[in-house]
Amino acid sequence: MKILGDFRRAYEGHEGGVVGFRREVWRRGREDEGYRRAIREMSRRDVVFFVNVFGWTYDPRKEGGRLPFILYPFQEEAIRECVRAVNDHDLMIEKSRDMGVSWMLIYLCVWLWLFYPMSSSLLLSRKEDYVDKSDNPDALFTKIDFALRSDHLPAWLRPAHVRSRMHLVNLDNGSVVDGESTNSDASRGGRRTLVICDEFAAVENGFEILNATRDTTRCRIFNSTPQGNNNAFAKLRKTDIRRLTLHWSVHPEKSVGLYRDESGRLRSPWYDRECARCIHPLQVAQELDIDYSGSEAQFFDGVFLEAARKACVPPFHRGRLVWDVRTGRPVFQEELRGPLRLWVHWTASGAPDPTQDYAIGCDVSMGTGTSNSAASVVNVLTGEKVAEYVTADEHPGEFADTVMMLGDWFRNQRRTRAFLIWEANGAGSIFGRRVVERHYAPFYLRRNQRRLGDPGTDMPGWYSVAETKINLLHQYRTAVLEGRFINHSREAVDECAEYIYESPRSVVHSRSRQRLDPTSSAGNHGDLVIADALACLALGEVSRPENTCAQEPAEGTLAYRRKLSVALTPTGTY
Numbered sequence: 001m002k003i004l005g006d007f008r009r010a011y012e013g014h015e016g017g018v019v020g021f022r023r024e025v026w027r028r029g030r031e032d033e034g035y036r037r038a039i040r041e042m043s044r045r046d047v048v049f050f051v052n053v054f055g056w057t058y059d060p061r062k063e064g065g066r067l068p069f070i071l072y073p074f075q076e077e078a079i080r081e082c083v084r085a086v087n088d089h090d091l092m093i094e095k096s097r098d099m100g101v102s103w104m105l106i107y108l109c110v111w112l113w114l115f116y117p118m119s120s121s122l123l124l125s126r127k128e129d130y131v132d133k134s135d136n137p138d139a140l141f142t143k144i145d146f147a148l149r150s151d152h153l154p155a156w157l158r159p160a161h162v163r164s165r166m167h168l169v170n171l172d173n174g175s176v177v178d179g180e181s182t183n184s185d186a187s188r189g190g191r192r193t194l195v196i197c198d199e200f201a202a203v204e205n206g207f208e209i210l211n212a213t214r215d216t217t218r219c220r221i222f223n224s225t226p227q228g229n230n231n232a233f234a235k236l237r238k239t240d241i242r243r244l245t246l247h248w249s250v251h252p253e254k255s256v257g258l259y260r261d262e263s264g265r266l267r268s269p270w271y272d273r274e275c276a277r278c279i280h281p282l283q284v285a286q287e288l289d290i291d292y293s294g295s296e297a298q299f300f301d302g303v304f305l306e307a308a309r310k311a312c313v314p315p316f317h318r319g320r321l322v323w324d325v326r327t328g329r330p331v332f333q334e335e336l337r338g339p340l341r342l343w344v345h346w347t348a349s350g351a352p353d354p355t356q357d358y359a360i361g362c363d364v365s366m367g368t369g370t371s372n373s374a375a376s377v378v379n380v381l382t383g384e385k386v387a388e389y390v391t392a393d394e395h396p397g398e399f400a401d402t403v404m405m406l407g408d409w410f411r412n413q414r415r416t417r418a419f420l421i422w423e424a425n426g427a428g429s430i431f432g433r434r435v436v437e438r439h440y441a442p443f444y445l446r447r448n449q450r451r452l453g454d455p456g457t458d459m460p461g462w463y464s465v466a467e468t469k470i471n472l473l474h475q476y477r478t479a480v481l482e483g484r485f486i487n488h489s490r491e492a493v494d495e496c497a498e499y500i501y502e503s504p505r506s507v508v509h510s511r512s513r514q515r516l517d518p519t520s521s522a523g524n525h526g527d528l529v530i531a532d533a534l535a536c537l538a539l540g541e542v543s544r545p546e547n548t549c550a551q552e553p554a555e556g557t558l559a560y561r562r563k564l565s566v567a568l569t570p571t572g573t574y
Helices: 002-013 017-031 033-045 047-054 073-085 101-115 140-147 206-213 232-236 269-277 281-287 302-309 396-409 427-437 466-481 490-496 527-542 558-564
Strands: 056-058 066-068 091-095 120-125 161-164 167-170 176-181 194-198 220-224 242-246 317-324 329-334 340-342 358-363 373-379 385-391 419-422 445-447 458-460 499-503 506-509
Touching (some): 033 101, 047 073, 073 101, 101 176, 101 220, 140 176, 220 232, 385 396, 385 527, 396 419, 466 506, 490 527
Parallel strands (some): 120 176
Antiparallel strands (some): 056 066, 167 176, 317 329, 317 340, 358 373
């Protein structure tokens, strides 16, 4: 194909550069059929040639907004890497913001659609409006429409085609491009040449998408800037998937004046200006540095984690409690992998030191195996965590029975059981009903007060809304830093590292945002942290005089439970 070599030389050595060559292609293509065939063949064989000669992009920050898409060297290498992946292997593209990757992937789809018969590409984004919406210039199909405009692609390259919502078919060769939002069934039931998952770190059900697309195609391209460590995109990075990293420093415009600062970090005048415009280091990590850890705003920072871990030691005992029918009391049985961990020894009576008062905080799950129910026991006098119980498969009612047995084992010398507090939302309502039905006491009562001055009603358990949750965690963090709560559990402290700000007024456990994370099945979702924080909250309640045990009224009555519990006005609105 000598003529193709001639065109390549003309393309590279044209006196007008690529732009001049573009103009010549349009002019001569209208007049010379042989020339058109040669250009078409060159475009089919080389995606870089096709994009550099026929590609356009839209950037409203630039004068006119409409610009010829002429690839930088790093973009040429990247798009060729994508072509090598098609029908062969998956590819992960981790990038800084504004590297032109979305446009490259759009032109990859257009190139396949134009030149490779019966190709089938699927574009996925987290919302339908990001896939196809005519008044959204950032929507993926809006970019395809832009690429196929008659003033961007000559008529002798544009095939007969049909365009409908999230669907484009080439009537000349049968190729299609489809789009979907990242719903749980995305791409199921079909076979694809290529599946592109755009900004994949932001997809909430990313693990479901990984499962749904696995058998659909040999090639999935996952493109995104990082958004923390606990999402499907970040987990992909830890597999053997082929990875393409596009850091801002490979961009010829952004890297002008490239240098390293005192810490060895790459910087440039452009980078310095962008950092100055960011309102938080989180933005720098996420948008520029491809920093997975730095792109999450941790609630429990490094100072907290360092201080808390100093108190962490292996448990003294591990096992479970069983009921001794002869004595009518719980008995501890040692087990190597038992669900109950103890940082306390028992006395000759077979129970912990009865001269101490204890409190138990609980976070309750449905017991389906996907997240844990957790109980944390604290010594009220010393603030030391003395036990934790973790299970993934106990129904809330069964978990309540276990916790009540734990509370009975941690009785004080006045025969008062451990003070109990639990999160009353969701599965916690089932837990709470069992506690009340079994006449357990003492437990936490909240004041269901909707307005100032409203007497309200005492309600069992602690209720979580965004404001009460962040206040609870703030109190827990302060108590640990001030030494008022001493957590010996390394697992519980490590869970703190995964709590992040979802907004300035909302804190979540990062894994809870993923609905199907195979790495966290029967694993932690921050359950121990909530249990610890509730146990910490209970410290201030049990130590109050009104929470000490009275001889009257009779044990098990509502009056007895009410006297042993404390009514608090919550910080949230119910």
